[in-house]
Amino acid sequence: MIEFQDVHKYYGDYHALRGITATIREGEFFSLLGPSGCGKTTLLRTIAGFEGISSGAVLIDGNSMENVPANKRPTNMVFQSYAIFPHLTVAQNVGFGLRRDPRSKAEKDKLVEESLEMVGLKGYGARAAHALSGGQRQRVALARALILKPKVLLLDEPLSALDKKIREQMQVELIKLQREVGITFVLVTHDQEEALVMSDRIAVMFEGEIAQLADPETLYRRPNSRRVADFIGVMNFLPARVLGEGNGHIQLDVPGLGPLDVTEEQASAAPNGGEAAVGFRPETLTLLYDGQTPLDREAPGTIDEVVYYGDMTYYDVKLDGVEKPVRISMRNVFGRPVLDVGTRTRVAWSPGALVLFR
Ligand SMILES: Nc1ncnc2c1ncn2[C@@H]1O[C@H](COP(=O)(O)OP(=O)(O)OP(=O)(O)O)[C@@H](O)[C@H]1O
Ligand SMILES: [Mg+2]
Known part of the structure; x- marks a missing residue:
């Protein structure tokens, strides 16, 4: 048209x-x-x-x-x-x-x-x-x-x-x-x-x-650059080190998450100046409550900030070994308490939900 x-x-x-x-x-x-x-x-x-x-x-x-x-x-x-x-x-x-x-x-x-x-x-x-x-x-x-x-x-x-x-x-x-x-x-x-x-x-x-x-x-x-990712909604970024790649996969080391693997499709198209980072949306992370097991991987951390929205709670969590907190959004459900600042916690995450910027 x-x-x-x-x-x-x-x-x-x-x-x-x-x-x-x-x-x-x-x-x-x-x-x-x-x-x-x-x-x-x-x-x-x-x-x-x-x-x-x-x-x-x-x-x-x-x-x-x-x-x-x-x-x-x-x-x-x-x-x-x-x-x-x-x-x-x-x-x-x-x-x-x-x-x-x-x-x-x-x-x-x-x-x-x-x-x-x-x-x-x-x-x-x-x-x-x-x-x-x-x-x-x-x-x-x-x-x-x-x-x-x-x-x-x-x-x-x-x-x-x-x-x-x-x-x-x-x-x-x-x-x-x-x-x-x-x-x-x-x-x-x-x-x-x-x-x-x-x-x-x-x-x-x-x-x-x-x-x-x-x-x-x-x-x-699938934002094609950090800039787009940052402009559309909230995106957490953690610095990443590329360890190697081949067969459509890229091996990374991400402080706070550990060694991990992403596919080529998860890598953003536009260049981002060489500094590699992984990005993930707040809703792709989940706080695990006592006795819960993660569907995929988990990382320990401490709750740094809590923002309560009624239907949702936003938690800023400092993953062990990382200074900058990551934001996690949780839907509030009846009977599940909102956690306090300072609580030790476990964060469930999945390599498949990450976007690699480099
Ligand atoms: N008539 C004009 N003469 C000179 N510069 C202009 C003129 N109109 C717009 N500009 C400049 O061109 C750029 C783009 O302006 P534009 O109005 O398209 O922005 P915008 O994306 O619509 O921004 P906003 O969200 O603030 O409305 C701005 O830097 C503006 O200062
Ligand atoms: Mg305008």
Whole structure:
């Protein structure tokens, strides 16, 4: 649906996009994820045509967008700050893009009503737009974009101004909506959880480049670099020494865990500057309670910090012989006590859950 071919963008001397090559598929929920200033908005705006590019090409539906102005592109954009008109009614806001459309008023009214229904605001048409909550305003902005039936909907942090509860609710609604209308969605977000929850695929960006493009599970389980691993969720790292390799396996020595073996597939693709380390997610480690035996290996340690979240407890554990604690997440179950700081413990772990960075 959208193709970036070696796209570069300079703002004066500043190299904001550094050779972006990627394809966004038709009907896909695609996210651009990365820290502030990495070029997400800039890249989104090159699709919309609000931003020219310095070299390379942007194609939509196989057509180069080089000489196509924003208003002639099959895209529509929803901005971070709800750009709705407070002095108009909800219906007038939603129908705004149709004001020069030759269809009859009755037909347009019907389209407005349909769009409002899509975003869960049926019957709100006559309401003054200023008399809406933040979440409702954002839905009006969505309805206003959807009524034009774009092939691609571009969303620049559309939920970031909403509080956590409403944001999570809107995330679910957006996913449902996208499935219903079948339009290609491109979402910009710096919230990794939001990207994981919502996307079919995610492009993780740093400093004007795509570091990894993959589906959420691959990004989480097989990050191609330490940087991506660090940006997506929590990852523990322990320094590792490579002892040898062959036959698709790599032998390592990891202080705290001991000698171990990983497969070539567990090694990250992108180079990490030669300093080898293993990474593992907090949920791949388990605290063993008295009498429990590990499924695979175990390592002794001492609980250094306890953070209780109600449904979960996060433990920071100092493995014997390692100064830096590792984070372990445990689901709380009825009848099992939360352990105290200072408790000696055993940690179950498995070489198969590790990612090797080197
Ligand atoms: N019009 C401009 N002129 C000069 N530099 C710009 C312009 N717009 C953006 N930049 C710079 O380009 C870089 C990328 O900006 P962009 O807005 O794409 O970042 P972003 O990833 O969307 O960040 P955020 O999460 O903060 O919105 C930033 O360093 C920014 O300062
Ligand atoms: Mg931005």
